[in-house]
Amino acid sequence: MKVNSDQTARALWITQAGKPTLLDTVLGDSPDGVRIKTLYSGISRGTERLVFRGQVPKAEFDTMRAPFQEGSFEFPVKYGYAAVGTIQSGPRAGQLVFALHPHQTQFSVPSSAAIPITPSVPPARAVLAANMETALNILWDAELGAGSRVTIVGAGVVGALTGYLFARMPGTEVCLVDTNPDRATIAQQLGCDFAHPDQVPQNSDVVIHSSASSAGLATAIAAAGVEATIIEASWYGTQPTTVPLGGAFHRKRLRIISSQVGRIPAHMAARWTYGKRLRKAIDLLADPVLDALISGETEFDDLPQSYEAILDASSTLCHRIRFAQD
Incomplete structure (x- = not known):
């Protein structure tokens, strides 16, 4: 039986490790749902x-599922969580929204999952919302005080957004650390200092690690001052991790704690919901300087040919996918 075109969409699927393709997906609607282009x-x-790459540990299959993921991490899988579009019908028709949905031409989600985009935030920049939500959660986990000295090891998009937030707290000194010297310009734009790992600042009050590498974690530990806290914000998947707990780690009485966006920190959970946190993350994207974190753009139809190169390029921050505007 032929399915009407308005009931289908095209989506990016990973059919096996390292194999992306665009496939037709049948849309389902629910009574409380909205259709988004x-x-x-x-x-x-x-x-x-x-x-x-198929590097999600089996023990984490459930916790790592994206909200509207289809398939499984053993493949095929449709994965992603940063979509911006327009509601097509109903009382909210025409509204620009953000949803934690994979890469797909149109989709249906419950109305509560379609978060309005603040008028001061251009839809092209709103693709950063999920990353900003992660950065906001890291800031909460750090319980940062005004005037703190902060080092962030790993100036990817999450590390850079975290630096942006921290740099706007009164009196805070923030340094982004990365092996890529090109990140120095971005750090300056975001109001942060920049250093190569060989020149990492010492005696930081809080250190954020977001490079997803053992070398980066060692750098983070070296940057921490006495009684300081290291926030581990990386996700390693199945990659083994070496943690250097010798040297000054015990003498300095350091703490390493994890930050994961899937949970709201305990000291905030009584007052915040996931929806409220995501809405705040969108509000925080009003600053045009954040456009510097969009490192490239690709047409959706070209995505299967470009996807692997985008993921492998060390220069990639947030890569934006543009869908047909008809």
């Missing part, structure tokens, strides 16, 4: 690369 989506390089 996608304008843009964003590639979250770190997580999507682990999914693409």
Whole structure:
């Protein structure tokens, strides 16, 4: 039986490790749902690369599921969580919204999952919302005080957004650390200092690690001052991790704690919901300087040919996907 074109969409699927393709997907509607035509989506390089390579641990299959993922991490799988589009019908018709949905030309989600985009935030920039939500959660986990000295090891999009938030707290000194010297310009634009790992600042009050590498974690530990806290914001998947707990780690009485966007920190959970946090993350994207974190753009039809290169390129921050605008 032929399915009407308005009941189908095309989506990016990973059919097996390292194999992306565009496939037709039948749309389902629910009584409380909204149909959204996608304008843009964003590639979250770190997580999507682990999914693409089949490096999500089996023990984490349930916790790592994206809200509207289809398939499984053993393939095929449709994965992603940064879509921006326009509601097509009903009382909210024409409204620009963000949804935690994979890369797909149109889709249906419950109305509560379609988060309105603040008028001051252009839809092309709103693809950063999921990453900003992660950065906001990291800030909460750090319980940062005004005037703190902060070092962020790993100036990818999450690390850079975290630096942007921290740099706007009164008196805070923030340094982004990365092996890529090109990130120095971005750090300056975001109001942060920049250093190569060989020149990492010492005696930081809080250190954020977001490079997803053992070398980066060692750098983070070296940057921490006495009684300081290291926030581990990386996701390693199945990659083994070496943690250097010798040297000054015990003498300095350091703490390493994890930050994961799937949970709201305990000291905030009584007052915040996931929806409220995501709405705040969208509001925080009003600053035009954040356009510097969009490192490239690809047409959706060209995505299967470009996807692997985008994920592998060390220069990738948030790569934006543009959908047909008709």
